[in-house]
Amino acid sequence: MGLSKRLSKWLTIALVSTIPWLATSAAAEEQAGATEAAPTKPSHISAKVCKQCHETIYEQWKGSMHANSTALQDPIHGGFYRYVVGNPAEEDVKTKAGKYPVCLFCHSPAAAADGKTDLDSKVSYSEGVNCMGCHLLKEYKGLDQPDGSLKYGIKTYVMSDSAIQGSSGKNYTTNPTAANQDDPNFHPFPLVGNSMMRTSDACMGCHDRRNNAHGVPLCVTGKEYEKSSTFVACQSCHMPKVDGITDHSLAGGHGSANMRSSLILNAEVKKKGDGAAVTVTAKNPLPHAFPTGAPFRNFYIKVTAYDEQGNEIWQNFKQHPMKEDPQSLFVVVLGDEEGKPTGPPTARQILKDARLQANETRTLEYDIPVAGVARVRAEALYNLVLPPHIQMLGKIAKDDPTMPAMDKDLFKPKPVAVAEAKL
Ligand code: HEC
Numbered sequence: 001m002g003l004s005k006r007l008s009k010w011l012t013i014a015l016v017s018t019i020p021w022l023a024t025s026a027a028a029e030e031q032a033g034a035t036e037a038a039p040t041k042p043s044h045i046s047a048k049v050c051k052q053c054h055e056t057i058y059e060q061w062k063g064s065m066h067a068n069s070t071a072l073q074d075p076i077h078g079g080f081y082r083y084v085v086g087n088p089a090e091e092d093v094k095t096k097a098g099k100y101p102v103c104l105f106c107h108s109p110a111a112a113a114d115g116k117t118d119l120d121s122k123v124s125y126s127e128g129v130n131c132m133g134c135h136l137l138k139e140y141k142g143l144d145q146p147d148g149s150l151k152y153g154i155k156t157y158v159m160s161d162s163a164i165q166g167s168s169g170k171n172y173t174t175n176p177t178a179a180n181q182d183d184p185n186f187h188p189f190p191l192v193g194n195s196m197m198r199t200s201d202a203c204m205g206c207h208d209r210r211n212n213a214h215g216v217p218l219c220v221t222g223k224e225y226e227k228s229s230t231f232v233a234c235q236s237c238h239m240p241k242v243d244g245i246t247d248h249s250l251a252g253g254h255g256s257a258n259m260r261s262s263l264i265l266n267a268e269v270k271k272k273g274d275g276a277a278v279t280v281t282a283k284n285p286l287p288h289a290f291p292t293g294a295p296f297r298n299f300y301i302k303v304t305a306y307d308e309q310g311n312e313i314w315q316n317f318k319q320h321p322m323k324e325d326p327q328s329l330f331v332v333v334l335g336d337e338e339g340k341p342t343g344p345p346t347a348r349q350i351l352k353d354a355r356l357q358a359n360e361t362r363t364l365e366y367d368i369p370v371a372g373v374a375r376v377r378a379e380a381l382y383n384l385v386l387p388p389h390i391q392m393l394g395k396i397a398k399d400d401p402t403m404p405a406m407d408k409d410l411f412k413p414k415p416v417a418v419a420e421a422k423l
């Protein structure tokens with residue numbers, strides 16, 4: 001169905017509804033198959049309502065981590081949420097400190113706007129960062145509060161309660177009369193132009209940074225980006241226009257599609273004694289660290305030497321580089337009070353930040369003490385979490401039937417770059 005046909009169908013419905021811009025019967029119907037009352041405020045409008053006309057954008061969003069950002073859908077967030085907060089389908093759940101779970105300000109904006117914690121109780125809550133989660137952001141105020149504390153997610157914005165924030169700068173009219181049915185300025189919901197939607201401010205409230213309960217920064221993408229003095233907004237890389245439509249797939253660590261542009265790898269090899277000397281360089285061309293975001297994101301470089309027949313004769317590690325070859329693992333290492341490695345919720349300090357910072361180049365050197373090296377291969381492999389987290393999540397899933405299913409490929413290392421050199 002073309003856009004104008006869809007518009008006229010909508011107009012007929014809108015005309016008979018009582019509150020023209022919000023509680024149309026169509027909106028109610030689309031919302032969870034008529035099991036839920038019509039939305040009474042903009043943040044309650046389900047993405048399914050927008051889907052009727054913005055089908056491509058809806059499908060892109062639906063496959064993204066924004067649509068899967070709650071503890072009901074995302075097993076990694078879901079595991080940590082259950083560990084530090086509790087059941088995401090229960091009302092009035094509090095953190096151990098007796099507070100409203102801060103996670104929801106970023107992971108489920110609609111629930112946070114209502115101060116609710118049962119994410120199953122409304123479609124809009126369970127949709128996580130949905131259309132309205134971003135398109136009601138009106139003005140960015142920043143995280144830093146006068147008393148030195150931080151606010152997060154939707155708390156860092158003035159949220160609109162009256163109009164969708166568009167990016168073209170155009171204002172639309174909602175008057176649903178037959179006369180303006182073909183009006184290019186018609187939109188079924190009030191929609192105003194807001195230039196902020198084209199700037200990084202539209203992302204920063206959730207992506208700038210976050211501290212754990214002990215004040216240890218767990219995520220600092222915004223600070224990394226500011227330090228790199230880049231003037232390109234997040235959207236220019238993360239939301240390219242494809243066939244005239246702004247791509248809402250917003251792929252990151254969970255989808256490896258853009259991963260290949262995230263790292264430049266080079267390998268050189270020369271003779272040394274009976275063996276060989278290898279130099280691997282890794283450059284991060286991005287305006288933020290690689291990896292960025294959640295502190296357990298990591299990549300490592302596997303270096304393999306082959307003989308003339310193509311047999312593997314040497315490798316920089318056998319199982320995992322964490323203990324066997326730490327220099328080839330690019331990750332943040334968090335520590336407890338005594339300086340022992342620990343996970344994000346319990347961390348008291350950052351022991352080491354070994355990720356590649358924006359525009360950084362790092363060199364790894366290896367002496368291969370084996371004769372017969374003919375070819376060397378360096379491969380960078382990206383991982384969402386570290387081995388201890390896989391164990392921890394597995395344990396939580398075993399004891400808790402409400403945990404979302406874990407895809408079998410979720411923890412599989414993803415190749416992001418490769419380089420080869422011949423002797
Ligand atoms: C009845 C059809 C219809 C529905 C339902 C609909 N839209 Fe739209 N929308 C349009 C049309 C037509 C345009 C203008 C052409 C375009 O950009 O696709 C538009 C444009 C937009 C724009 C870009 C405006 C600009 O100029 O920057 C945004 C943002 C938007 N819609 C958001 C939404 C959201 C969010 C919802 C769900 C709450 C929604 N729309 C529901 C038809 C619809």
Ligand code: HEC
Binds near residue numbers: 058130134167
């Ligand atoms: C993570 C935040 C975010 C989410 C979630 C989101 N949008 Fe957007 N959207 C944006 C931003 C930012 C822009 C402006 C991009 C630009 O112009 O650089 C935009 C632009 C648009 C546009 C205008 C551009 C175009 O190509 O027509 C439409 C329409 C739109 N969004 C609809 C939707 C719909 C429908 C949903 C839900 C299915 C949605 N958006 C979810 C952030 C978001």
Ligand code: HEC
Binds near residue numbers: 287
């Ligand atoms: C010059 C292009 C560019 C700009 C600008 C940019 N990014 Fe990225 N970003 C990438 C690429 C490429 C990747 C790696 C591939 C991927 O994950 O999509 C990435 C990865 C990410 C990831 C995934 C986490 C990971 O494992 O590394 C997040 C989150 C992210 N960027 C957020 C942002 C935010 C927020 C901004 C704005 C402050 C931003 N990016 C600006 C190119 C860019």
Ligand code: HEC
Binds near residue numbers: 077133204238
């Ligand atoms: C309302 C909060 C919010 C806003 C606004 C927001 N994001 Fe996100 N974003 C999230 C959350 C939460 C996640 C992590 C979801 C998860 O993995 O459970 C995420 C994940 C991502 C990822 C990683 C996806 C992956 O595959 O791992 C990228 C890339 C990203 N966002 C980019 C952006 C960009 C660019 C903007 C601005 C246009 C933006 N986001 C705006 C909350 C937000």
Ligand code: HEC
Binds near residue numbers: 106210
């Ligand atoms: C300031 C906003 C914000 C707050 C508050 C927040 N998060 Fe997140 N969270 C994000 C963003 C953005 C990402 C995506 C970063 C990336 O892709 O690396 C994310 C990703 C995650 C991930 C990785 C998910 C995955 O699929 O790999 C986990 C786990 C997580 N958050 C747990 C939590 C928990 C638990 C809380 C509350 C105690 C919380 N977050 C609070 C913004 C936030």
